[in-house]
Amino acid sequence: MGGSYAGLFAARVLSDHAEEVVVVEPDVIGExxxxxxxxxRRQLHALLSMGHRQLERWFPGLTEELVRDGARLGAGDxxxxxxxxxxKAPVAETRMLGATRPFLENRVRRRVGLLPHVRFVRADVTGLLFHRDHVTGVATAAPADDPSDGRAPGGRTGGTTGEEIRADFVVDATGRSSRLDDWLLRHGxxxxxxxxxxxxxxxxxASFHxxxxxxxxxxxxxxxxxxxDYRPEVTEPGALAAVEGDRWSVVxxxxxxxxxxxDPDEFLRRMRRCxxxxxxxxxxxTMIGSVDTxxxxxxxxxxxxxLRRFPGGLVVVGDALASVNPVYGQGLTLAALEADALAAYLRTGPRPHAPALPYFRRAETAVDAAWQLSTGADLAQPHVTGPYPRGYRAQKWVADRLTRASVIDSAVNAAYMRVVHMEAPPKALTDPRLLARAARVLLRDR
Ligand SMILES: Cc1cc2nc3c(=O)[nH]c(=O)nc-3n(C[C@H](O)[C@H](O)[C@H](O)COP(=O)(O)OP(=O)(O)OC[C@H]3O[C@@H](n4cnc5c(N)ncnc54)[C@H](O)[C@@H]3O)c2cc1C
Structure with a gap:
């Protein structure tokens, strides 16, 4: 259910295990x-190092293809x-891709569309089908906001809408507005x-030449x-990426x-304080087009x-599972890591109709890391009022000092960036050797 980034990664993973994968997506994604x-999708999307690594793992050679067609790959300085x-001190190992989200997602969609037993159906999922304690498929309807013109989002048309689609295993990848909770409640x-x-x-x-x-x-x-302490009038928070089409994407x-x-003039004024x-x-x-908010x-x-109980044959990925402050650029990487957790779960050979609790536990490790990093940083904003995790003050005291040390020292920054880029868990930042080095760096700086 859902053929955007998380749904496409899930389809790729499932294609190694299923006779047929059906991606149900109501939207027509244009060229x-x-x-x-x-x-x-219109906002700047950065892909963290781990997200890039996952992209290459599931779609080998895709980076080369993207770069050939105009994306940029950045490393080190x-x-x-x-x-x-x-x-901050440069880190030689950091690699980041400069591409817009639609460009990246379209190429992933194209690759998924080429998989032999993946089929796209253009429809809205309207509910789940159950047999006793497990899911047996989904109910669909023609997309409400956009009468069907017979085009399927993956390029290959493959089904009619307004019907029931039977399945042994269902993945919710319908994003932040997922209605899964309602569908579950409806069935007790x-x-x-x-x-x-x-x-x-x-x-x-906004985009620029x-x-x-x-x-x-x-x-x-x-x-x-x-x-x-978040005073944007001192230094405006923002980012830019060199993307395909010889453009800068600026957020x-x-x-x-x-x-x-x-307002484009206000946007430019704010950029000048960055x-x-x-x-x-x-x-x-020169700015191209409009500013999208x-x-x-x-x-x-x-x-x-x-939960004490959950139906078998059903998992949740992407924003439907967790959606965190986009400033830290974790969403796409998290979706890929959840697909990875799904692959690990399926490799254990579970019965498709069993509750997929082991998947949820694996996925939770990645979600915990993203949640801890993003909410920990957000709590430092004066207008964010909690909830505060236990030990927050001590954590913030350490995190502030590590951040300061990471500006000055490449080794501290390398460890810090591995966590930010989701290549190491947050607990790597409590390594006593790292903390000792950070303390030395700050003492010297003083
Ligand atoms: C402003 C902003 C900036 C961001 N920047 C970054 C960034 O820099 N880096 C990064 O990694 N992440 C970023 N993110 C996060 C990223 O956009 C999300 O994590 C990502 O879109 C999640 O993908 P998804 O497939 O789960 O959901 P979505 O991309 O939202 O896709 C959900 C899909 O489900 C379909 N759908 C919905 N309802 C149904 C239904 N009933 N039946 C069938 N299909 C349905 C929709 O049509 C859609 O295609 C940003 C997010 C925001 C809001």
């Missing part, structure tokens, strides 16, 4: 990679991270408990850190009363492992 739904306006099951953190984030993305103004820079990313972010709006690469693009490049009210995760 431009945009559809009517999931408007976040080409990837610039700033905290409180200060450039419990909805998964939800953790939430209200962050009241505003996002705005790209020439040689920033040399080999592929990514520049600037966040508030411990020194600013600005702001919280509560400081959300960026759609770190040097973003300022340079504002000064030297997006409001993200809360981070949210559903915790199925807290």
């Amino acid at each position: 431009d990679g945009l559809g009517r739904r999931s408007p976040q 080409d990837v610039r991270f700033y905290v409180d306006g200060r450039l 099951w419990d909805a998964a408990p939800v953790d939430r953190m209200r962050i009241d984030l505003g996002y705005a993305t 790209r020439g040689g103004e920033l040399g080999t820079t592929v990514i520049a990313h600037s966040t508030p850190g411990p020194a600013s 600005l972010a702001g919280y509560a009363g400081y959300r960026p709006g759609p 770190v040097a690469p973003i300022r340079t693009v504002a000064e030297e490049s 997006y409001r993200f009210v809360e981070s949210r995760r559903r915790v199925h492992t807290r």
